[in-house]
Amino acid sequence: MRYSTTHKEQTRQKLVESSGAIAKQGGFSATGVAGLMKAIGLTGGAFYNHFPSKDDLFTEVVRHELSNSQIGLCTRHGALSREKLERCLDQYLNMAHLRNPEHGCAIPALGAEVARAAQPVREEAEHWLRALQEVWSQTLDDPQLAWALLCQCVGALVVARMLAHETSQEEVLQASRGFLAKALHPAP
Incomplete structure (x- = not known):
């Protein structure tokens, strides 16, 4: 029995999301x-009806996840104000996000694997990270600060997830939120 093109595309999308x-x-x-x-x-065996290789699937997973990431979605609709950026960063650096990596941002969860992946996977990740950094750069009027804040957020989540105790995890997230507040509102 042959399936429709729509069915094949729906199955492919379900495979990428899963x-x-x-x-x-x-x-x-x-x-x-x-x-x-x-x-x-x-x-x-049905896998190869949708992707030529597992690397091709990983490239598509990275594209899908980074284009729909929590940290990236707040940059999608219209101009990004500093206030909106701050709210997004606060939402990113919270315990619910830390506890639920399967529903959260792919950058801290998959960053190490992307770094070891084939060139197409890394190029896809770079495309989306640069797009995010460019939006933040416009908001902050500082490209270096945009990269630094992005790295701070991802790094804080990675370190907090490495820790065994919730109090330590919260301490890391709180310290990072405090650092970001100072970076976004420097004293005169």
Whole structure:
């Protein structure tokens, strides 16, 4: 039985979304093709009807996740004010985001894997990170500060997730929010 083009595209999208959640939770390279397909109720052999390789799927996961990331979505609609940026950063650096990597930003969850990935995966990540940095640069009128804030947010989440105790995790997030407040509102 042949499926419609629409069905194939829906299955492909479901595979990308499911793979993104699985990757952010436990790592992309740690899960085989059979496990990724099983998550959407299909056999491993059907994978190649949608992607030529697992690297091609990872490229698409990175595109999907970074274009829809929590930290990136706040930059999508219209001009980004400093106030809106600050609210976005506060939402990013909270315990709910820390506890739910599968629903959160892919940058801290997949950054190390992207760094070791094939060139197309890294190029896709660079495209979206540069787009985010450019929007923040316009808001802040400072390209270096935009990169520094982006790195601060991602790094704080990575470090906080590494810690075993919730009080330590909250301490890291709170320290990062304080640092960001000082960076965004320097004393005269």
